[in-house]
Amino acid sequence: MTINAKTNDFPIEKSSKPKSRTDSNKFRGLVLGWILPIVLLVSWEAAARLGLIDTYVFPAPTIIFQKIVEMAQDGTLWGHISITFLRVLIGFFAGTFLALILGSFVGYFKWFEQLVDPLIQAFRSIPSLAWVPLFILWMGIGEPSKVLLIAVGVFFPVYLNIVSGIQGVDRKLIEVGKIYHFTSFQIVRRIILPASLPSFLVGLRSGVGLGWMFVVAAELMGAGQGLGYLLVVGQNTYSPELIMASIILFAILGKLTDALLKSLEARALRWQDNLQNQQ
Template sequence: MTPPHADTLAAPPAAIRATAPPTSSRTRRPRGSPHPAWGLLLPAVALLAVEVLVRTGTVPAHLLPPPSDIAATLLQLADNGLGWHILASSVRVALGFLAGAVLGIALGAAVGLNARVAALLDPTFQALRAVPSLAWVPLLLLWLGIDEAPKLAMIAIGAFFPVYLGTASGIAGVDRKLVEVGRLYGLRGITLARRVLLPAALPSLLTGLRSGLSLAWMFMVAAELIAASRGLGYLLSDGRETGRADIVLAAILLLALLGKLSDTLMRALEARLLAWRDDFGTGAA
């Protein structure tokens, strides 16, 4: 049945078009919100406290090197190929995350859109999601050897499950009224999924991507601890074997900074794609 006045409607209503408001109103920091520099306060206080505790002899320096010694270690490592270690780990995370995210979005969309596919696949994926990361290592080494393939596969496994879960739950949680309105205006199949379901599920999908990216860094460390000759995970293992706590803490610091940087980039993408939202988190200008 054709809806009344359908000939005057050139496009679906605004409720399902997710039109973004002017970006200038979304880029300003909400009134009364704390400055981003507040996030540096806790790390600065913690570093200063560690420096004082070690310098005063309260904490043994061989167990917890002061931040000044860690900075000196980073400078020393920078002259001995630290950049290649960072590049190796970053490339592994990027490739593994990309593979896991693409597969997670594809299978998550299939599960969210089709109840039969969900009944077939979801119980198995939920069971595999509970398997610890290190449990995959022996099997991947047996199947793929000790080159790059098992490392990338392990990182992809870590990224897959959060992205899959975010996509599937996001599509399944779309307001039924939006779907009915889309069908009322003639949207079916792939068009309905592209114009209504996927945009409505985008917040959950992006949350899954952020979680998957953080897990990709964690799984990368687990993979490099087992079999690697280059990377931040290798530096962690090398520092442990040589009794160099400063190298271990330097590698941990670099992992934290790289993880924060990648999450910041993902948050910027999220803010851009979800600029049309007006929720509590964005606040009012």
């Protein structure tokens, strides 16, 4: 890697991959990604129709899909999805913001890591459900306690990846920056941030995944609406199709948000000369 002494910038080479090849790879990836879900659904439906599984506790996909359609038609589905998505969104941004601030200081300043990191690692070992009674005691069963629980779940993977990304920056790159008289701000902006960006984006994807997991625990705290609430309703009314419908909706929403972040990651890291960008 070379540095342009006049502009103090790293030259970025444009990818020479043809657009048609990129589109072909995307289409192939889309097709391959649907193979296993389709095989699973077809096998599941066949097993239910042939009586190989007990449909009372494990309903067929068509029954589950019918339940989702019924909720969509009577309008209740969109309210449950929107409130759950809003909780995850607010908790995700709150947890990410705090992780970005603390992780940057911990990763860059050794003394701050020695001061703060041991306590954070101790908190990371606490199970998610252990926070539930404490948050209810502090804030009741309203929205703040639910959002805070989600933010806690998002915080730790984002924090760990930010710290790891910053501390993993090659020291030689920083030395080269100093040779070209980069200021501390320029070293952070032009060397440390780009070098730690891949790890940070992986942390975001891990964080949003845990956000969807923690929202279930959050919505068990006396929620009156949301996909987690539907799980409780399905359990109390002995409706396995409602429980399965809620689980599938969680899977779909989680996959969509992860795909969005993965697309953002691919766009932000197109400058990397790695195996992923060459395929």
